[in-house]
Amino acid sequence: MMRALLAAALLAAGATAPVDTVRYNFDGPAPLTDVSGHGHDLSPVSRHGGAFKLVTRDKGKALVFPPPCRAEPCPRIALRAPTTTDLNPGVRPLRYGASVRLAADQTTKGENIMQKGYSASGSQYKLQIDGLAGRPSCVLVDDRRREIHAAISSVGVADDRWHTLECRRDGGRLTILVDGVPRGRATLPADLSVSNRLPFSIGGKGSYPDNDQFQGMLDEVWVGIG
Structure with a gap:
């Protein structure tokens, strides 16, 4: 009951742009530093020679992950921030995205x-x-109910061009934006809560097989809560 009341109060207050809880721009001498100032720096976990590279993008840098691999053992890598409650949104409004x-x-x-x-x-x-069409999606799963809520984009982004992706959770709505345009929505319980003791990961779930390895270029990763 208390969780539902909190969710309703947050929804009634209206959504505002959150302050960055974490942000990575991969620039500077320490590219895995959290530039939001909150200290959620990344560390790589890898296997079979998995590594990222840095390439120039505009006036800064971007990450390049390993290319597709069709025969095991494949190089795998993920970047992780230590477990922290700071990155648990609970029922609060949530936005997160990347280029x-x-x-x-x-x-x-x-x-x-x-x-x-x-x-x-x-x-x-x-x-x-x-999938082969390269359609991005945003996913939320509650800490008590296993139903997967996914907002799937109606357009793909696998065209070898830079795209900005953003997920917005506001009460009972989850929206995915591609280049600033809403491209998909899903409804979800207003009291859906995300709270866990697991690390925040970029580029994959880990370094083990079936880690859902990201295989392209990545820049400007961020999360805003509240």
């Missing part, structure tokens, strides 16, 4: 841009790119 560049031959069944938590246990928010 991505993905070619048509870099798509797979599923590629994780970012996530905190898992859909099978403990709750989750996630931004991913799915």
